[in-house]
Amino acid sequence: MSARDQARSIVEPAPFSRRLAALVIVVYALVSSIPLAWIVATSFKTPNDAIAYPPKLVFTPSLEGYVNLFTARTRQTPEYLASLPPPETWYEELVRKRNMVITGPSRFAGRYANSLIIGFGSTFFAVLLGTFAAYAFSRFGIPLKEDLLFFILSTRMFPPIAVAIPIYLMYRQLGLTDTQLGMIILYTAVNLSLSVWLLKGFIDEIPKEYEEAAMVDGYSRLQAFRKVVLPQAATGIAATAIFCLIFAWNEYAFALLLTSGLAQTAPPFIPNIIGEGGLDWPAVAAGTTLFLLPVMIFTILLRKHLLRGITFGALRR
């Protein structure tokens, strides 16, 4: 082999390094998807299969977990069941086989709706307020700017749950416990520091000449903000929104402490779905599977905004 054949770019990784990198990524992706695969598989098992040992990797899929998740049921005697008219739907049939009848919907749908309202509501406000605050910090000479930014960041220097008791007491006084509004305010407040800091970084990168040009061209500052800054900050706003949503959506401790009924979100509800003789694992897994979907869909929808680069190239430096 001549020296020429061995010559290669020192910037481009060698083929072997590439393959090694790919292998590491594939292994990592597989390992991290094992718990997810387990949950999804469990959601399609029967209660007996779900707790079988050794675990069943091959099983007959069943929708019992999903039916149990959405319904409330009671056990009846075989004589009573025999006296009933034949089941009208597939899920009634499934429940009857377990000697039970459906007495009504479960509370899952309501909890899920709470999660959606509180998760997306707090994300909306955290991003909205964060964008304005970040713009102001980025563009205006605010007195004590550095100190204010540090103060905002410092709210993230302890775990939020450290202030659970004062917040609980305040919320009780204000009548905000177990309300959707209360949870939206709380998650907005927790997310705001993250959103201000992230968005300030993104807005700092948008040259102020864009707005100045717009203002000279006949736009007010607010109009320039809307027409010029917002479209270019879309990437940052999308990324920030995903982070805020993931926090609010997954938050467990405050939800457990501050909500019990009306405003309870899905995280404290799902692990406590009780079946006969303990936790109803397929139903818990079904709830978790459905719980994963919104964040996944949201992330996939905003995926293209996460790829940076729309502002590159049009600016002369």
Add this chain to the structure above:
Amino acid sequence: MAELRFEAVAKRFGELTAVRELTLTLADGEFLVLLGPTGAGKTTTLRLAAGLERPDSGRVFIGGRDVTDWPPAARDVAFIFQTFSLYPHLDVRDNLAFPLRAPARRLGEAEIRRRVEAVAELLGIADKLANRATQLSGGEMQRVAIGRALVREPRLFLMDEPLSSLDAKLRETLRIELKRIQRDLGATILYVTHDQIEATTMADRIGVLEGGELLQLAPPREVYDRPAEVRVARRLGSPAINLLPAALVPELVSASGVARIGIRPEDITLGTGAFRARVRQIEPLGADTVVLLEFRDTGLHALTTGRDGLQTGQQLALDLARDRLLLFDERGRLLASTGTG
């Protein structure tokens, strides 16, 4: 188009004085170039005219009206930035239409279309209207940026080194184009640059700024021939003017109080004359040749069109055009020019 007037305008940024007591009138239809080194206050002067900065003191008038307290949008001026060129999220057509769609203007879409296409035609970018702003070459981008100013038909154009980031060839083309457009439209332009060629080729008048101070404001020829002070003399001319201490050439001092004598490289004649010098270095430029001479223990640049037989180390005779000398006093101000000016 309208006249722009600064009356004793001053602007400080903290400790730094960007513009001090600037008084300046830009006549309707005039092309005025502010020339100066980095940090001279050129850009701040433009931003004060646009309303992007508020003066600490003094007033700004456009078309005879005091606009000092007006927001940028109300002033009806167009600004071409040095670093900014186009909105990356819009295509070329929308970039050109952006100023026309401003709430302050409210033009109909048909009128916007007409104006955008006329300007695109004028600048030779009509076939690029559907391109994204990011898919243009540097020259095309800058044309679109100039186009964004032209569609407005503003009262005043403010240009902050619009050609500085382009390559030499393109800069030359756009320079000529810009001057032609200015003449055709009778536009009033305040143009900022540190490039003396841009200044001398385009300007009706040049304002030389340094340290926030306007040193001289005059037509290019006059700034070159009769610089008000040493700093101005140094600013124009390539190679730069030769400045000799008066004591070195007592035979040239014709007045009292002369501290330094300025002589342009092209006013030195080689081969004949009463002075002697030694050739230290020769730099051929093509048509001209720059010769660095050793003259009475100091360096002297001469510009000559002759190409024949100069050699490094050679002794030769030279003459200084006595009618073209610039005499400066202690403080660097022009005492007299012996020439016709």
